[in-house]
Amino acid sequence: MPLLGFGTWQLRGESAYQAVRDALEAGYRHIDTATMYGNEAEVGRALKDSGVPRDEVFVTTKLPPERAGQERATIEASLRALGLAAVDLWLIHWPPSRGRSVRVWREFVQARDQGLTRAIGVSNFGADEIDELSAETGERPAVNQIRFGPSLYDPAIVAAHRERGVVLEGYSPFKTTNLHDPVLTGVAATHGVDPARVVLRWHIQHEFVVIPKSATPERIARNADIDGFVLTPAEMEAINSLGRR
Template sequence: MASTKATSKTYTLNTGAKIPAIGLGTWQSKPHEVEKAVEIALRRGYRHIDTALAYGNEEEVGRGIKNSGVPREEIWLTTKLDNPWHKRVQEGIDSSLKSLGTDYVDLYLIHWPSSTDPSDLKKHHPDWDYIKTWQEMQKLPATGKVRNIGVSNFGITHLEKLLNDPSCKIVPAVNQIEIHPNNPSPKLVEYNTSKGIHSTGYSCLGSTNSPLYSNETLLTLAKAKGKTPQQVLLAWGIQKGWSVIPKSVNKERIETNFELDGWDLTEDELKKLDSMPERFKVCGDAWLPVKVFFGDDE
C-alpha cells in the first residue's frame, strides 16, 4: 500500500533518478492559462510539470516556473519530441529548452512511435522509424541537456521491437501512457514494470466531460471516502504504482487534486475500481499516419 504522504512520494527510475508521484499535466490547456496554472501548482507544492513541444505551451510553462519562485533544481520537468522532429532530435531538444527557458529537462520522451514527414503530416518517413529516433535520443544524456530519456504511447509491440534491437543501449526510463480505470492497460503496465520502465499515467482523470464522472462505482466510493472523484482516481493510480499528471487550469481543482495526504484507498476499494468493466480511450491514433494502438495491451 502506498504511503499516506502521496504528495511527497517519488518513484525511483532505472537511472536512479526520482520522479514525483504527482505532477501537473498541461495537454489541452488553452493558451494564456498554462502559465498561471503552473505557477499555482508549484506554489501549492507540486514539483512535477509535464509539457510537450506539440502542446505549443512550453514558453508559458517556462514563465510559470519562473514566476513561481521555486528553484529550477527542485522541479521535475518533462517535455517531448514531436513527431515531425524525429530526424532532428538535437534540434528538437534545443527548441524546447529555448522555449522553456532552461538549460536542461529532467525527462525527454519520444511523444509517439510515429516518425512523421514535416512536409506532409499525413505521411510517415519511409526511411525512418522510432528505432532510429531512439538511437539519437540515446546521445542526449551525455550532453547534459537531458537527465533521463523515455517514450510515450508505446505499446508492448513497440517496446519489444525497441528493446530487442542491437542499437538499444539505454532502456527507456519512462513510458507515458493513458491510464484510468476505464483504460487500465494492465498488460502494458506489467510489461513496463518487468523491463524496469516506469509508467506515467496521462488523462488519469479521464479528461474533460469524462464518462467516469457518471460512474456509480466511482461516485459512491468518493462519497463514502469524503473525497472528490478526481482525488480517488489519483490515489488509485499512485497506489497502483505509477505517477499521475492530472491536467487543470482551475486554481481550486489544482489545489484539491494535491490533497492526497493522510488517507489511502483500501485493498477492497482498489479492487472495486479495478473491476469497472466500461472501456474508453481519451486519445486515439486515427490522426496519425500509422496505427499505434492495437488493443492488445489490456
Template sequence: MTATSLTEGVTLQNGVKMPQLGLGVWRAKDGEEVERAVQSAIENGYRSIDTAAVYKNEEGVGRALARSGVPREDLFITTKVWNSDQGYDSTLAAFEESRTKLGLDYIDLYLIHWPVAGKYKETWRALETLYRDGKVRAIGVSNFQVHHLKDLIADSTIIPMVNQVEFHPLLTQEDMRAYCREHSIQLEAWSPLMQGNLDHPVLTELAAAYGKSPAQIILRWDLQHGIVTIPKSVTPSRIAENANVFDFELKADDMAKLDALNENRRFGPDPDNFAF
C-alpha cells in the first residue's frame, strides 16, 4: 500500500510504523542551515528525519526537533553509527553520544552506516542489545549488499528491519530488493534524486506529462514501489516540493519506463569497495 500523506508509511517487521517519505540531512551544516531545513520540513508536514553521526549535525537536528512543538511520539528519527565507532562497546558508546546530541530519550531507527569488514557483526550485536533494552524502536543497516546481509543474518538473532541503500532509476538493485522482500527487510533509498543528476529525457517527458518536476516523478516512483525515501535538501521550497507527491499516481507503463532506466550506476561509494 502506497502512503497517501507524509504521516503515513510502512510497517516494519516488528510492527513499528515508519513514514514512507522523510528528510535526509546529509551535508547540511550544523547550526542554522540544518535547523532551518528540519524546521521547514516539519512545518510542511514531514515527521521523519534521517541523520548520522558522521554528518556532524545531530545537535542542530535536536535543537530543531525540540523547538518544533511536535509530540515526540509523532516523530521518527534515524541516526547511524559511523565506521570508526564500530565494534560492540564502541557502538554502545556512540549510540549514547548520538542520543544525547539529539536530545532524545530514545531513537526510532539506528543503523550500521557501512559494512566494515570484521566489525559489523559485533556492531550488530550492540544494536540487538540497544533494541532489547528499549533504547531504540527499530534497528537496521545501510549500504549492505545481499552477501553482507546473508553473512550478518547467519550469526544474528534479529534480522535487520531496514536496509538503507543508494536507490534510484539508474540503480534499481533488483536482487537486493528481492532479497529484502523475502526477509521482510524494508528497503530505504538514500540519494533518491541521484545527487541532482535529473537531466534525463524520460524524466523530462514524464514530468511534462504529469505536470510535476523530475524529482517529484522519482519520489512518486519510490512510493509506488513501497520504498522508503529520504530526499536531502536545505532549501525550503525544494523541501515543500518534494513533499507534494501524494496527489497523483504514475501509470503502470510509466513505472515500467522508469524501471527500464537501470544502468547499475552509482553516484556514491560502492559498498564492496569503500575507503573511509
C-alpha cells in the first residue's frame, strides 16, 4: 500500500476522471474512492485509459454504513463501476448504527476470502470498535482511515493503531491543518517547498498513509513531488507539537 495516495472525495463526473488521469500521470499509484462519492465509474475509466498496468495501482473503495446488509451487492456494484475484478482494499466507511459492525465485518471477511478484495479495513472507527471486530471474528482490520494531520497528531492514537497492527491512514490532511502556521511555513522555507508538501512529507516519515485531494493539475503534480527533501528530527518534533496546541 503506497503511503502517498490520491483522494477523490467531492470529485464528480469529468472532473473526477481528469483528476485521476492527472494523478496517475504525476506518479500516484494509490487511488482512493468510495461508493458514496459517486465517482467509481469515472475512476475506473481513468484507470483504464491511463495505460498504467492494473497491478501497479492500489485501489481502495468503501461501503456506506447505510448499505449494511447489502455488502455483496455493494462490492459487486463497485467492481462493475471500476471495471476491476477485485479492489486492493475495501473499507467500512463509518461504523454502522445499532451495533451492526460485527455483522458487516463478517461479510467483509467473506468478500476477501472470495477474492473480491485483497484486504479489508475500516474508516472513522475508534480503538474500542476495532477491538470489537477483532474479538468477535478473530480478524483484525488492516487499515483505519481517519481524519488526520499535524494539528490532530496524538501519540496515543498512533500507539493504539500500532499496538494493534492496524495501518493509520489519514484523510483531509490540509483541511485539518493551518498551512499558514509559522512552524510549517518556516520548515517549508528551509527546504524550498510549500507547506502542503511539508505536511505530506511529515506523514510519510511517520509512515502514515495520506491521501491528499486536488482537481488542479499543477497542485496534483506538486503534491506528488515530496522525495527531494527530508525533515530533520527537530522539524518532525516541531510539527508534532502542532497537535498539542
